[in-house]
Amino acid sequence: MTQTRIHNLSISLDGFATGEGQALDAPMGHAGMRLAGWMFATRFGAPILERSGGTAGVDDAFAQQNEPGIGAEIMGAGKFGPPGWQDDPDWKGWWGANPPFHTPTFVLTHRPRPSIGMEGGTTFHFLDATAVEALDAASAAAEGRDIRIGGGATVVRQFLAAGLVDHMHLVQVPIVLGRGVRVWDGLEGLEADYDIEAVSAPSGVTHLTFDRKTA
Template sequence: MARVRVHNFNVSLDGYSAGETITLDKPIGEAGALFARFDGRFIHGVDAVDAPITLDRALTSTWGQGIGAEIMGRGKFGPQTGEWADEDWRGWWGDAPPFRTPVVVLTHHRRAPISFENGTSFHFLDATPEDALACAQDLAGDRDIRIGGGPTTVRQFLAADLIDFLHLVTVPVVLGAGVSMWDGLAGVEDRFTVESATSASGLTHQFWNRIGAD
């Protein structure tokens, strides 16, 4: 049975997963410290693991395994807000986005799908989490769905109890401000088992599996 999974989701010690304002230069706003301390290189996904193979890299490399589609918020696709002023801009990733599957981009402003040679395609959808998931499942066949973020999107799917697996990475930095991972989710841990592991880099990896999901 296909699952809904979140991978490599970074959270600061004070609970932020992105900065408040994203720009072309700063895709996750002022929260760059979350990734600067992070040894993941997870965009290599399923094809390779960089040398040396560390615990962080091995854990983050499960990102692509068995995944048939991703759902992301508009801010993960790019910094534009409102109507699409520049449709020539096709995402942060240039000609080879790392996803290699269909990707559903949640936005109130629809536009035509975009396809890339490496198997990635973006489909822009104005939908509830439930409807977006149904669309992603059609695109994914019997493979799993990854909720790719940002934090607002992950939070919506968690609130709707649609997440089966969450790989959370606690990064030992204090951001002081940003987009919260946890707003409105008090007690969410009751629906999951949680396994934790530390790595030499100082990160803590948490594996949340929804009770009854397997």
């Protein structure tokens, strides 16, 4: 069976996965690099910022899980671009000519546009769809492999609330962000459906994995 997976979703102590004030020059809003900093320090994350090296411990081991077996990604409009990107017909995402997805990638937006083929195997598709509809479309494109829910917080919450997530890896960063989009709202009792593990890392972050209980 294919799985729907979430990886490397960084949250603050107060549960915010996205800061406030996202803009072209501030993709993470007022959170800046503080949420994802742990990841860019790893062997997995360093090349994303065109750095060499990186740590090879528990943070890297978790970060690497992002890739294997993924056949398609679903992301929210806020991950694809800054507020208003829908008004720019030339906007093709934050990632340049060769985005790091290398699969069909479905962007949820109320203003769909034609699909865009990029270098390296990424094709952006734009859907005005519910979580279930998006998952159906992504599954059809994934050729039997898993679907990654790429965030941000609003999309993650939507898929969790719909009971569509099989595996989730959160990374709690020891900061109090205060503002932004909370991942937990509306998910009371989520733990009933999951086996949960927590592992703190020497870097200071705590990795939380949620695996859906089997019947």
